[in-house]
Amino acid sequence: MSETRDTEDFEVFGFFNEIGIINQLSTAILAKCLPDGVHPSHFAIVNHLVRTGDGKSPVRIAAAMQVTKNTMTHSLKVLEDRKFIRVEPDPEDGRGKLVRLTDAGRGFREAAIASVLARFEDIVGPEQYEIMGRVRGDLEVLRKHLAENR
Amino acid sequence: MSETRDTEDFEVFGFFNEIGIINQLSTAILAKCLPDGVHPSHFAIVNHLVRTGDGKSPVRIAAAMQVTKNTMTHSLKVLEDRKFIRVEPDPEDGRGKLVRLTDAGRGFREAAIASVLARFEDIVGPEQYEIMGRVRGDLEVLRKHLAENR
DNA sequence: CTTGATTAGTACGATATCGAACTATAATAG
DNA sequence: CTATTATAGTTCGATATCGTACTAATCAAG
Numbered sequence: 141m142s143e144t145r146d147t148e149d150f151e152v153f154g155f156f157n158e159i160g161i162i163n164q165l166s167t168a169i170l171a172k173c174l175p176d177g178v179h180p181s182h183f184a185i186v187n188h189l190v191r192t193g194d195g196k197s198p199v200r201i202a203a204a205m206q207v208t209k210n211t212m213t214h215s216l217k218v219l220e221d222r223k224f225i226r227v228e229p230d231p232e233d234g235r236g237k238l239v240r241l242t243d244a245g246r247g248f249r250e251a252a253i254a255s256v257l258a259r260f261e262d263i264v265g266p267e268q269y270e271i272m273g274r275v276r277g278d279l280e281v282l283r284k285h286l287a288e289n290r
Numbered sequence: 291m292s293e294t295r296d297t298e299d300f301e302v303f304g305f306f307n308e309i310g311i312i313n314q315l316s317t318a319i320l321a322k323c324l325p326d327g328v329h330p331s332h333f334a335i336v337n338h339l340v341r342t343g344d345g346k347s348p349v350r351i352a353a354a355m356q357v358t359k360n361t362m363t364h365s366l367k368v369l370e371d372r373k374f375i376r377v378e379p380d381p382e383d384g385r386g387k388l389v390r391l392t393d394a395g396r397g398f399r400e401a402a403i404a405s406v407l408a409r410f411e412d413i414v415g416p417e418q419y420e421i422m423g424r425v426r427g428d429l430e431v432l433r434k435h436l437a438e439n440r
Numbered sequence: 441c442t443t444g445a446t447t448a449g450t451a452c453g454a455t456a457t458c459g460a461a462c463t464a465t466a467a468t469a470g
Numbered sequence: 471c472t473a474t475t476a477t478a479g480t481t482c483g484a485t486a487t488c489g490t491a492c493t494a495a496t497c498a499a500g
Binding site for chain 1: 447449451458
Binding site for chain 1: 486
């Protein structure tokens, strides 16, 4: 039994290592498709707002992205400088703010998606798509578990 | 057909987003189990050297970890300050260096693994182990493909 | 009400990582 | 041999992220 346990133990490290490497690779690939100064994490925020609706507070976005409030403050500042979002005070909560997409922000997302997909045409083939589809559900379950029990 | 394509497209972004979030979560969890000032990526280097043998050049380690040479220079400096490794000139190549583990380095790895596993006892259950095992092979295939075609 | 506890956002310092530019050595071509 | 090209490692500046600590506003008891 402890042998099985050992094998599993090493699976854990290997697993997280694979995750880390894939993350670095995908971040690097995405970064090349985005305008200078716009990080993949910034795109992820805009993408999230388009898909799930804007008018959210920074804290909610931070929770969805699993980053700290500080990081979100910084990222939103970048996006605001680019005019991709507007940040307004929350009329119902004096402490809070609400993040709204601008037309420029939506346009940026469209362009970014087109650019990334064009690049992926050369990189991601049918087998890769299949792997991603197959694995994605499992990853989502795992992510939720880790987020809740960390 | 283009509808299928659209679905796949969004799988891609969602997939990489999941990867990014899991990476952040796992990094955060691991970081808490390591001595102050030792980053999970530093542990990964030592772990790699123990498992695959030391006496490798910084470039080879960088390639294995999929980080740049600059990053490896920096990480090795940290590990060397901690006396977890020694960096010697390569007798066969005047430009190169060789990285060797110290006893302290091996001890650090043992302790780190024990610490992380103790923490994971509370976080990672049988279902999570199962997911990691099931998914790991797929991730490895994907990682290799991305590394080669990026 | 008032006081203590929680939450939203910000400020500051630290660090891991990257890209670009540089040095030094090695390998290859003519 | 010499000149060009390639490779190993470092240095420098930029940035995304984190942790700690702070301010301001809300909420919850009493």
